[in-house]
Amino acid sequence: MFDRIWFKSSFFYLFLLPFSWLYGLISTLNRISYQYGWRKVYRFSVPIIIIGNLTIGGNGKTPMVLWLVEHLKCRGWKVGVISRGYKGKSNNYPIIINMHSHSEECGDEPMLIWKRTGVSVAVSPKRADAVAALLRKQELDIIISDDGLQHYALFRDIEWVIVNSVLRFGNGCWLPAGPMRERINRLHTVQAIIANGSEVGIQSGEVLMQLCPIAVVNILTGERRPLYFLNNVVAIAGIGYPTQFFDTLRSYGITPIRSISFSDHHVYSEKILTSLTKKDEILLMTEKDAVKCVDFAHDNWWYVYTEVKINKIDTYNLLRTVENKIRYYKDSKFNV
Numbered sequence: 001m002f003d004r005i006w007f008k009s010s011f012f013y014l015f016l017l018p019f020s021w022l023y024g025l026i027s028t029l030n031r032i033s034y035q036y037g038w039r040k041v042y043r044f045s046v047p048i049i050i051i052g053n054l055t056i057g058g059n060g061k062t063p064m065v066l067w068l069v070e071h072l073k074c075r076g077w078k079v080g081v082i083s084r085g086y087k088g089k090s091n092n093y094p095i096i097i098n099m100h101s102h103s104e105e106c107g108d109e110p111m112l113i114w115k116r117t118g119v120s121v122a123v124s125p126k127r128a129d130a131v132a133a134l135l136r137k138q139e140l141d142i143i144i145s146d147d148g149l150q151h152y153a154l155f156r157d158i159e160w161v162i163v164n165s166v167l168r169f170g171n172g173c174w175l176p177a178g179p180m181r182e183r184i185n186r187l188h189t190v191q192a193i194i195a196n197g198s199e200v201g202i203q204s205g206e207v208l209m210q211l212c213p214i215a216v217v218n219i220l221t222g223e224r225r226p227l228y229f230l231n232n233v234v235a236i237a238g239i240g241y242p243t244q245f246f247d248t249l250r251s252y253g254i255t256p257i258r259s260i261s262f263s264d265h266h267v268y269s270e271k272i273l274t275s276l277t278k279k280d281e282i283l284l285m286t287e288k289d290a291v292k293c294v295d296f297a298h299d300n301w302w303y304v305y306t307e308v309k310i311n312k313i314d315t316y317n318l319l320r321t322v323e324n325k326i327r328y329y330k331d332s333k334f335n336v
Helices: 002-007 013-035 061-074 108-117 127-137 184-189 242-251 270-274 312-335
Strands: 048-052 079-083 120-123 142-146 158-164 192-196 207-218 233-237 258-261 282-286 301-309
Touching (some): 048 061, 061 079, 061 301, 108 120, 108 142, 120 127, 142 312, 158 312, 242 258
Parallel strands (some): 048 142, 192 207, 233 258, 282 301
């Protein structure tokens, strides 16, 4: 319902405007309280980059985190990642993910990052605690925060905002009348605006990122196959914008028999998922969904392995900014 109000012509948002003004007031006071030193901002001995967004829902932050982690690792930098661990429930924080961790405790996105990259990933609703936990564990050159643009208690050196190139900012209103966590003018203070999707809708100065399916992977066995291997597919997605996943499949020649959307971060059960396919059908999902299904996967369950593609010039410019900040911190330590 909210998607129709936020992203399509609808006058119903007018009824929600008073709540949006209240949200905006609280959000603005929160930001100002840190800017003017009324509340403590936590700083650390390594640079911190925030990859976040201005709108609620998934715009592609986690894939961009994966992209940056892999590139920095290839250049020899020691990288750590922190996350709030949305929808994860644990009695104790911070959590440093290991082979005994479960997505129910730490959240699906942190688990995905750890499984894909192998770098240290810490989870805590208070992100400063997650940073401190990583630095106690090992020496790092940089820490990347998956989301957290509005978490002003944590000092950040670099901010990247991910924008859905199709949906953009909808009607531009604060929650709940619109999808905005902050106003659009917040873009003037960030170091990069990265548009996820197609060139249609991208604006001057923005970096285009595209999620490209590379292969499909069997959740139970780990077997990897090309995309054209699949037939009789039932596709599911429990992400912020499921339509994008289904559209991507069709653009790569996979036309699902059925496409089923779940809420973002949905907790799956074996009973529900097994009921979605017949004996000769394949259940295909996102990698984010797959990390929650490992313990009860069936042999006809697969996920799409995707990679972020960014052109060489933008890649060079993005990485140069990050590496310059890393070197600045290292030089400052040496000169102290």
